[in-house]
Each structure stands twice: as structure tokens, then as C-alpha cells.
Amino acid sequence: MKISLTQPTDRSTILIQLELSDLCIIIHTSVLFDFYETLYIWLGQIRDSQLPASTKFYEGGYFIELIVERASNDILWFTIDQQKYEYETIHITTATKLDELLKAFHDGITEFVKHEYRPSDWSVIDDLRNINWGALLKSPTIPGQNWQKRLLMSKLRAYDGKIEQSEDPEERASWKQLTPEQQWLIVLRDVLIAVIPVNNRTPSIIALLSLYRTLPVDIALGEIDSDWYEGRRVALNREYELDKMRSFSQQEKECRRILTTTRLKMLRVGQIVDGTVKRIKPYGLIVDIGGVNALLRTFAISQMPVEQLDLVFKHGDWVRAMIVSMDIERGRVSLSTSELEVEPGDMLKQPWKVYETATEKQP
Missing domain, CATH: 3.30.2450 (Secreted effector protein pipB2 fold)
Structure with a gap:
């Protein structure tokens, strides 16, 4: 044959x-x-x-x-x-x-x-x-080799975790044959495939999805051939230059860190800076001041109490503030707008007035 x-x-x-x-x-x-x-x-x-x-x-x-x-x-x-x-x-x-x-x-x-x-x-x-x-x-040589159960698991689709409610009685019966651990591993397999949009799948992502989509089933059945997975992973790294991509990503992060440190060294306590609100947290605002994230705490916004932060600021708002403390090694910058107020509560009533007169407060 x-x-x-x-x-x-x-x-x-x-x-x-x-x-x-x-x-x-x-x-x-x-x-x-x-x-x-x-x-x-x-x-x-x-x-x-x-x-x-x-x-x-x-x-x-x-x-x-x-x-x-x-x-x-x-x-x-x-x-x-x-x-x-x-x-x-x-x-x-x-x-x-x-x-x-x-x-x-x-x-x-x-x-x-x-x-x-x-x-x-x-x-x-x-x-x-x-x-x-x-x-x-x-x-x-691997214990089990339960091919009947592998076939059953390959046919089940459970990315939404609701297969036990399926209208197909055969599918429900198959699902009940699996242990809870096996069921969740099948959900994991299908979620990994479903959550990555097709139009966002680069060749390297497709290669890794293809390799590892059988891994949860191997784990569920206790039939992992570690040597084969390692050899295939090495081959994919070579084919798609995944190690170079990871290396480039690390170089990119290091470059960003150096740029952030350089930017921090150009700042000083008492300096007036402009920024954009990136995130609103219960304790204050995360403000982007030219590539550096700075913290404007709630109590530092005004000399009057701020009861609802999201009524004063929105995501993307422009902010002008004074740097009140810095830690270059830890990459931390603290801001204050209360220091710029002419009258207590100006930041809550007429922030533009605070911003217009801010440079007069700069030493």
C-alpha cells in the first residue's frame, strides 16, 4: 500500500x-x-x-x-x-x-x-x-492515549462556557463525559482562539495558535509529549523569527525607559507643565506630561474639598499644574493645581483663570 x-x-x-x-x-x-x-x-x-x-x-x-x-x-x-x-x-x-x-x-x-x-x-x-x-x-509510551475521548474533545466547542445548555442532546451527553478539569481546559482552548480577532492575527500569532490549540487537550488527557512541543516551538521561532521580535520588543521597552528618564531629568520641582488627563482614579488623575505619567492627587487639585472628581475632569482634558515632588529613579512625578489657585476653590469654579495666572506662580 x-x-x-x-x-x-x-x-x-x-x-x-x-x-x-x-x-x-x-x-x-x-x-x-x-x-x-x-x-x-x-x-x-x-x-x-x-x-x-x-x-x-x-x-x-x-x-x-x-x-x-x-x-x-x-x-x-x-x-x-x-x-x-x-x-x-x-x-x-x-x-x-x-x-x-x-x-x-x-x-x-x-x-x-x-x-x-x-x-x-x-x-x-x-x-x-x-x-x-x-x-x-x-x-x-504516554499513559492513556485515549483516542476516543480525544475525538470527543476535538468536536466540542465551548468558548462561551455554556455547552451544557446546548440544544444538541449528543453534545450535552459528550460534555458530561468529561471531568470538570477537562471541561475547563476545552473552554480555555476555544477562548484562546475566539478572543483574537481574525483581522488582528499576524502570521506569528496564527503559528502559535495552531501549535498550542491542542495543548489543553493534551493536558486534559495527561498525554503531553514535551520533547515534540519543544522541538516544534524552536522550529516556529526560527521560521517566524519570534525570538528577534521579542528581543526587539525588549529593546523598544528599554528605549522608552531611557527616553522617560531623560525627560524626567529635564523637569524640576516648581516647574509649570501642561498635560492631558489619561485616567481618572479614585485617588486622583494620571496626567501625561509629554511622555511621562504624573499623579495629581485629589487633595492637591484645590484648596477646597473635591467631592466628585469626574465632575471636574474628563478623560483627555488639558491640565496645567505645578510639579511639587519628583523621584527620578522610581519614575514618579507629583503635581498640584491647588498651589496655583488665587482664591480657594478657583479650580472648581473657573480653572481657566488658574491656568492663565499659573506662570506667575513659577519660581
């Missing part, structure tokens, strides 16, 4: 060609939906002899089902049911050995991924390289 995959340049389709002893079958699969995760799980079921095992997918108005059943201790029946039209069905069964079947699929997929696969043509977060196909040829 030989299995090979091709990806035509003019279509969003992957062709699976199965060469049996006396015939050849070509299966069309679209790259617009996720079939290969269930294919991987199906092969895993076969590997661990959880038989009979079947996987089904639809394409172009017809369905194809691949079925494996045990014929004897060493031999399997591999059946392909292909319904082309309403009354036309192709039914093919051939005998094969378990190792031969797994190796044929493994070799066909890994060769395709290595030489022909174009991830850019794939759907949003599916990437065949982020499936551990090599595990199919290994003896089960």
Missing part, C-alpha cells in the same frame, strides 16, 4: 491518492475545513487497536468514510466507502497489516508536509506541521 498527497496550485484542495494492490483511488479534501485533526485521531485509534475505527468527511456534495476493522490478530480490513451521487456508491475493502497501514499514511503525509505543503493556502489556524504525526509510529 502507498499513500501520497498533492496540493494543486490552482485549487484550495489536497488530493489523497491511495494505491492499493489492484487499484488506485483519489480523495479530494478541501483545505477550508479541518479534516486532518480527525484523521490523526483516527490513525491513533488504529495504532492503539481501538477498533472498529472510522472517519468521515464531506467534499463537493458527497461523503467518503474510511473504516478499519479487525480481521484477525495480525490483519485488518480497510474499507473505503465513497458516495459520489445520491444512488452511486463505491465500496472497496482490502486486507492490510496495522503497521503497513499506519506507515503508509505517515510516510505520505510527512513527505507531503516536507516537500509540497503550502501553509499559506491552509485555513486560519490549521497547520499540518503542528500535528505530531511521528507519534503514530511509536509504541504507546
